[in-house]
Amino acid sequence: METIALDTKVKFLRGFSDKTRIQILEALLDGEKTVSQITEKISGNQSNISQHLACLKGCGIITGRQEGRYSLYRIRNDQIRELLMMFNTVLADIENDVERCGVQIEE
Structure with a gap:
């Protein structure tokens, strides 16, 4: 198995670390x-959404x-789709612990 640089992993995970991006x-x-x-669909601000889309695209999580005259966006591949579904599976088991976690959520 190929070893991926730690900094690359952190950058990728930051793509998921924002409420609007999720x-x-x-x-x-x-x-x-x-x-x-x-x-x-998410009742957001178009300018803000566009910035987050650029971040997600830059991290390779989505494609456009x-x-x-329209830009269309989608999840990059089935692996990322499965990762998003896996978040729900894992969190179903540890949700209460995560809610008590001291990490601050940026709004």
Whole structure:
């Protein structure tokens, strides 16, 4: 198995470390969406959503493509989709511990 640099792992995990980015990813679980569709689904600010999409794309978590004047975004691959689903599986077991964790959530 190839060893991935620790800094690369940390950068990748930071892509998941924001409430808005998790909302975006959950919105994309059921398929490709435009910025407007994502904004509507999570009741967000379009400019803010666009910044988070750029972060997720830069981290390789999502991909984007142009279709006419629209940018469409989707989860990059099945492995990332499975990782997102695995979060729910793991958290179902440890949710109470995580809620008591002293780590601050940035809003």
